[in-house]
Each structure stands twice: as structure tokens, then as C-alpha cells.
Amino acid sequence: xxxxxxxxxxxxxxxxxxxxxxxxxxxxxxxxxxxxxxxxxxxxxxxxxxxxxxxxxxxxxxxxxxxxxxxxxxxxxxxxxxxxxxxxxxxxxxxxxxxxxxxxxxxxxxxxxxxxxxxxxxxxxxxxxxxxxxxxxxxxxxxxxxxxxxxxxxxxxxxxxxxxxxxxxxxxxxxxxxxxxxxxxxxxxxxxxxxxxxxxxxxxxxxxxxxxxxxxxxxxxxxxxxxxxxxxxxxxxxxxxxxxxxxxxxxxxxx
Numbered sequence: 001x002x003x004x005x006x007x008x009x010x011x012x013x014x015x016x017x018x019x020x021x022x023x024x025x026x027x028x029x030x031x032x033x034x035x036x037x038x039x040x041x042x043x044x045x046x047x048x049x050x051x052x053x054x055x056x057x058x059x060x061x062x063x064x065x066x067x068x069x070x071x072x073x074x075x076x077x078x079x080x081x082x083x084x085x086x087x088x089x090x091x092x093x094x095x096x097x098x099x100x101x102x103x104x105x106x107x108x109x110x111x112x113x114x115x116x117x118x119x120x121x122x123x124x125x126x127x128x129x130x131x132x133x134x135x136x137x138x139x140x141x142x143x144x145x146x147x148x149x150x151x152x153x154x155x156x157x158x159x160x161x162x163x164x165x166x167x168x169x170x171x172x173x174x175x176x177x178x179x180x181x182x183x184x185x186x187x188x189x190x191x192x193x194x195x196x197x198x199x200x201x202x203x204x205x206x207x208x209x210x211x212x213x214x215x216x217x218x219x220x221x222x223x224x225x226x227x228x229x230x231x232x233x234x235x236x237x238x239x240x241x242x243x244x245x246x247x248x249x250x251x252x253x254x255x
Contacts, residue, residue: 030126037123121197124176128186138171140170155199170187184198217234
């Protein structure tokens with residue numbers, strides 16, 4: 001893909017409308033193109049602003065009454081939209097069916113915020129594999145890497161070396177995910193890189209404990225009450241789960 005392709009497909013990418021092959025090609029281009037990455041970040045920022053800063057207006061009473069009359073034949077049971085499904089009983093009027101269809105489209109078409117964060121993490125992981133992007137501080141000594149983050153972030157991530165267990169510490173860097181500057185602690189397993197992203201647990205209502213797989217990459221997600229952790233790698237899910245268990249056992253506050 002070139003930059004023109006990315007510009008044409010960026011809305012489809014954030015709306016999860018690309019097929020796996022194009023999504024992979026899109027992410028690979030982002031990894032090598034800071035300009036397109038900035039454009040995508042700007043688009044994500046605008047989408048977030050629309051969701052959080054737009055003014056909401058109550059439905060006029062006359063319109064509410066009209067809708068109630070039109071759907072009075074068979075009223076739906078009120079269920080929070082966060083349940084991700086619609087009540088089946090909407091009434092048989094054209095207006096009722098149209099309303100159900102519109103709501104269904106909005107729920108299906110609106111990208112899940114956690115999915116967008118996962119896409120950012122994958123793009124960041126791929127970008128880190130390019131020459132010169134993996135670490136800002138290179139060291140296998142946890143007593144060197146942990147102090148390096150001091151003064152650069154508002155949080156101090158736990159840093160532990162697991163060389164004796166097959167997951168040696170490589171170093172660390174700063175990255176930018178979900179509108180945050182985040183810490184990234186870098187490990188290896190054989191030839192595989194494991195990026196452990198760390199930032200405050202506040203913000204989006206994340207599905208902690210989630211295990212994800214996208215575009216050939218696996219992710220593990222957990223938190224310790226104050227911090228959230230995302231481990232991203234192309235290592236197999238069993239080994240990534242082993243890494244998570246090892247990290248949490250050495251840092252018992254995480255759960």
C-alpha cells in the first residue's frame with residue numbers, strides 16, 4: 001500500500017471494515033510511515049472528541065409521544081445498548097422496523113473502543129520491529145531500565161528480568177497509545193519480541209483479563225488496580241500466557 005491507499009482506507013480501517021489481508025497491509029504501511037500514522041491518530045482523536053464532547057439534546061416531548069404512538073402496537077423491553085443486541089419485539093409498523101434497522105446498523109457499525117486500542121497496540125508492536133524503533137534504553141539490567149522511566153512518565157512500571165526462565169529483558173522505550181504516553185518494557189523469547197505496554201488503568205472501561213488474537217499477533221491484558229498491562233507478541237498463545245503468569249508471580253500486586 002502507498003500513502004494514497006492509506007488515506008482512502010483509513011476510515012474503513014478504524015471501522016473494522018477491511019478484510020484481513022488489507023488490514024495487515026495497512027498496519028505494515030503504518031509501521032514504516034510516520035506521516036500516515038499521525039493522520040490515523042488525528043482521525044482517532046476526532047472520533048473520540050465526537051463521542052465525548054458533543055452536546056446531547058433530549059428528544060422533544062411531542063416527538064417522543066409520536067414515536068410512542070407509532071410503536072405502541074408492541075413496545076420493546078428496555079435493555080441497555082451495552083448488551084450489544086436489540087430486542088426482537090419492535091412492532092410491525094414501518095416506523096418501528098425502520099427504527100430497529102437503524103439502531104442495529106449503528107451498533108454493528110460503531111467500532112468498539114477496546115478494538116481500536118488493540119489495533120494501535122498491534123501497529124506499535126509492528127513499528128517497533130523496524131530498525132532503531134525497539135528500545136530507547138538497551139539493557140538486560142532491571143535496575144537500569146526501571147530508573148530510566150523516572151521523570152519521563154507519571155507512573156513507574158515494575159521491571160523484572162526473566163532470563164533464567166527464557167524471557168530475557170532487552171530494554172524499554174516510550175510509546176503513544178490511546179492518547180497516552182506509555183511505558184513499554186521489551187522482552188524476548190527466542191527470536192520473538194514481547195512488548196509489554198504499561199499505563200494507568202483509568203480511562204476506557206477495558207475488558208481486563210482479555211485474551212486477544214489479531215492479524216497473527218497475540219495479546220494478554222491484565223491490571224493491578226493502578227496500572228494496566230498489555231503483552232503483545234507473535235509468540236504462540238501458550239508461551240505468552242506463561243510470560244504473563246511469570247510476570248504476575250514476580251509482581252504480586254498484579255491480578
